[in-house]
Amino acid sequence: xxxxxxxxxxxxxxxxxxxxxxxxxxxxxxxxxxxxxxxxxxxxxxxxxxxxxxxxxxxxxxxxxxxxxxxxxxxxxxxxxxxxxxxxxxxxxxxxxxxxxxxxxxxxxxxxxxxxxxxxxxxxxxxxxxxxxxxxxxxxxxx
Amino acid sequence: xxxxxxxxxxxxxxxxxxxxxxxxxxxxxxxxxxxxxxxxxxxxxxxxxxxxxxxxxxxxxxxxxxxxxxxxxxxxxxxxxxxxxxxxxxxxxxxxxxxxxxxxxxxxxxxxxxxxxxxxxxxxxxxxxxxxxxxxxxxxxxxxxxxxxxxxxxxxxxxxxxxxxxxxxxxxxxxxxxxxxxxxxxxxxxxxxxxxxxxxxxxxxxxxxxxxxxxxxxxxxxxxxxxxxxxxxxxxxxxxxxxxxxxxxxxxxxxxxxxxxxxxxxxxxxxxxxxxxxxxxxxxxxxxxxxxxxxxxxxxxxxxxxxxxxxxxxxxxxxxxxxxxxxxxxxxxxxxxxxxxxxxxxxxxxxxxxxxxxxxxxxxxxxxxxxx
Numbered sequence: 001x002x003x004x005x006x007x008x009x010x011x012x013x014x015x016x017x018x019x020x021x022x023x024x025x026x027x028x029x030x031x032x033x034x035x036x037x038x039x040x041x042x043x044x045x046x047x048x049x050x051x052x053x054x055x056x057x058x059x060x061x062x063x064x065x066x067x068x069x070x071x072x073x074x075x076x077x078x079x080x081x082x083x084x085x086x087x088x089x090x091x092x093x094x095x096x097x098x099x100x101x102x103x104x105x106x107x108x109x110x111x112x113x114x115x116x117x118x119x120x121x122x123x124x125x126x127x128x129x130x131x132x133x134x135x136x137x138x139x140x141x142x143x
Numbered sequence: 144x145x146x147x148x149x150x151x152x153x154x155x156x157x158x159x160x161x162x163x164x165x166x167x168x169x170x171x172x173x174x175x176x177x178x179x180x181x182x183x184x185x186x187x188x189x190x191x192x193x194x195x196x197x198x199x200x201x202x203x204x205x206x207x208x209x210x211x212x213x214x215x216x217x218x219x220x221x222x223x224x225x226x227x228x229x230x231x232x233x234x235x236x237x238x239x240x241x242x243x244x245x246x247x248x249x250x251x252x253x254x255x256x257x258x259x260x261x262x263x264x265x266x267x268x269x270x271x272x273x274x275x276x277x278x279x280x281x282x283x284x285x286x287x288x289x290x291x292x293x294x295x296x297x298x299x300x301x302x303x304x305x306x307x308x309x310x311x312x313x314x315x316x317x318x319x320x321x322x323x324x325x326x327x328x329x330x331x332x333x334x335x336x337x338x339x340x341x342x343x344x345x346x347x348x349x350x351x352x353x354x355x356x357x358x359x360x361x362x363x364x365x366x367x368x369x370x371x372x373x374x375x376x377x378x379x380x381x382x383x384x385x386x387x388x389x390x391x392x393x394x395x396x397x398x399x400x401x402x403x404x405x406x407x408x409x410x411x412x413x414x415x416x417x418x419x420x421x422x423x424x425x426x427x428x429x430x431x432x433x434x435x436x437x438x439x440x441x442x443x444x445x446x447x448x449x450x451x452x453x454x455x456x457x458x459x460x461x462x463x464x465x466x467x468x469x470x471x472x473x474x475x476x477x478x479x480x481x482x483x484x485x486x487x488x489x490x491x492x493x494x495x496x497x498x499x500x501x502x503x504x505x506x507x508x509x510x511x512x513x514x515x
Contacts, residue, residue: 010270044268044383070287070385072279073335078263082273087335090274092283092384100384102269115290132271 007126008081017045020059025131028123032099034060043099064121065138066095071105071113089113093135107136147372147404153236154360154367155480155513156246157186157353163317163468166347167257171201174349175252176211182351187364188246193353195244197221197231200471201252217244225418228472229501229509233373235354245355251473252349260345268383278342278421282334284385285423289336294441296336299422300327303340303465305449306419310462312451312491317346318466341422343464350473352480366515368483371498372405373511382506393508394431405512407498409433412512414482414493415449415458416475418503419465425449425458427504451491460491476501476511483515 012022024031034041035049036056048055071091074082082088089110094100105113106122119135126132159181161174175198183190195217198204204220217238221227228251235247263276288294304324310316322340330339360367376393378386402409409432417428426440434456435443447453451460461467461478468474479499481487493499501511 009273010266012271013266013268042381050380069387070283070290072282072286073332074273074279075332075335076263076276078261078275079270079273087332088273090269090272090279090283100381100387102272102274102384104272115287134272 010079010081011130017047021045022130024059025123025133026129028131030062030064030121030133031059032062032095032097033057041097041099043095043101063096066093066101066119066135068092068105068113068115068117068119069094069100070115073110091119091135093119103133103135105136106134112137146406149236149240149370149372150404150406151369151371151514152357153239153354153370154357155352155370155476156355156360156363156365156367157182157184157188157351158477158480159183159185159351160315160474160477161349163315163346163348163470165256166254169254171252171254171349172207172210173252174254174347175201175207175250175351178252178349178351179211179248179250182248182353185365186246186353188353192246193248195235195238195247197235197247197249199223199227199231199249199251199473201250207250213248215244217247224505225420225471226503226505226507226509228476229373229503229511230375230507232352232354232370232476232511233375233509236370236373239354239356245359247354248351249354250349250351251470253470254347255469256346262345276334278337279334280385281421281423282337284389284427286336287385288389288423288426288438288441292438292441294426294438296338297324297328298426298441298445299337299341300324301444301446302419302422302425302449303327305444305447306459306463306465309451309460309491310466312489313461313467316462316467317344318462337421337423340465343420344466344469346469348468348470348474350470350477352473352477366484368480369514371407371512371514372401372403373509374400374404375507375509377507379506386506390427390504390506390508391431391437394427394504395433397508397510398432401500401510401512405514407512407514412456412498412500413496414460414479414499415456416479416499416501417458417463418472418475418501418505419459419463422465424504428502431504431508432500432502432510451493457493460488460493472501472503479513483513485515
């Protein structure tokens with residue numbers, strides 16, 4: 001594990017709604033809120049289901065799989081912590097359960113990333129208190 | 144359909160713009176005060192006539208009002224994103240129509256250049272993954288457009304080239320040296336697939352407009368420009384990530400209203416002012432308003448469609464955000480007014496200009512139709 005001082009990327013902004021998500025990431029679980037009646041799953045976390053405004057929801061484990069909806073490569077430096085990886089990628093991933101998130105695609109090179117690519121979650125342990133969910137290619141035909 | 148109650152009821156009667164560039168000796172208050180002075184004089188009004196004030200990008204409405212010595216009966220500070228230029232205009236129109244003010248001054252001032260504004264970095268939902276900046280969102284959306292419709296980076300170059308050509312006809316534009324398609328393609332990537340020349344400028348400057356009712360407008364110094372129609376549709380659900388529909392349904396809804404409200408057909412539009420923070424929004428705007436079929440915006444903008452003297456739809460005749468000035472829609476609307484006055488644009492005048500449409504493709508999609 002990297003020491004906290006060595007990790008220079010931006011840290012998540014923890015709030016009352018997303019704290020369970022980040023706590024679960026630390027245990028390498030990828031979770032989201034699911035409405036108990038509509039079964040709608042959403043992200044980022046919030047107080048009510050955005051489709052029926054109900055607070056009758058629970059946290060559920062997601063498959064951690066999704067499909068690249070689009071992606072970009074940053075050539076301009078906005079964060080010192082990403083400088084050594086430029087041009088680094090950011091992808092919008094449509095999770096199999098519905099929500100779209102943004103993340104980095106790792107364990108591949110930018111020239112291999114494409115819209116429609118199947119990807120699955122993996123975790124980068126920053127320290128004992130924080131793990132960042134990242135995505136990596138699934139084997140061709142990966143569900 | 145019954146006539147829209149605000150059709151041609153509100154007018155743009157005063158326009159003031161500063162020089163554009165880097166002015167560290169002043170700030171957004173100083174620039175805004177200068178633009179306001181020019182707009183009041185342009186309208187032939189006095190400060191005592193101004194009883195409404197909307198301030199944008201200037202940090203404090205009360206400090207600005209104090210600086211320019213105004214006690215309005217309606218004052219408002221609107222949010223900083225560029226979508227709020229049109230929104231500010233729409234609010235002012237509704238306030239004037241309701242009789243809650245007689246002459247509203249709308250003042251925008253920006254000193255982002257001398258403040259070294261970055262438009263990226265800092266905290267945010269996606270900061271842990273390095274996702275930041277409005278440009279990156281547009282890059283993400285345009286990559287999707289490329290995937291769905293086969294559009295290309297080279298098609299965006301035609302937009303940047305057209306706007307730069309127009310800037311060459313505008314003595315107040317910041318970037319006037321012509322560029323070529325090859326120059327665009329050779330410019331460095333900022334957020335791939337977008338190049339430097341897909342990005343707008345960052346510069347200092349200010350714009351002010353004076354708006355009033357059509358009745359009052361008749362007696363003023365300059366011929367009125369009518370706000371014939373406007374419409375808006377927001378896309379805020381799931382807006383932490385790029386809209387999967389690339390704002391098309393919202394823009395279509397705006398298109399379904401704005402021409403009807405104005406009583407002016409799309410074919411009657413003589414020129415366009417399109418919010419061009421990044422070149423892809425021009426394509427999204429053209430498709431969304433129905434100037435071309437969905438997905439064909441990239442092909443549509445090739446070969447001079449948007450160029451004065453060449454194409455059917457002269458667009459951003461001032462040079463727009465890409466080449467004139469990054470005034471977040473405010474200077475584009477000033478240009479619309481000047482085009483419709485027909486005596487201020489010199490070599491960039493659209494011939495026989497009767498109708499100009501402003502379009503802004505964002506999470507808050509807007510369009511305004513102006514006529515002389």
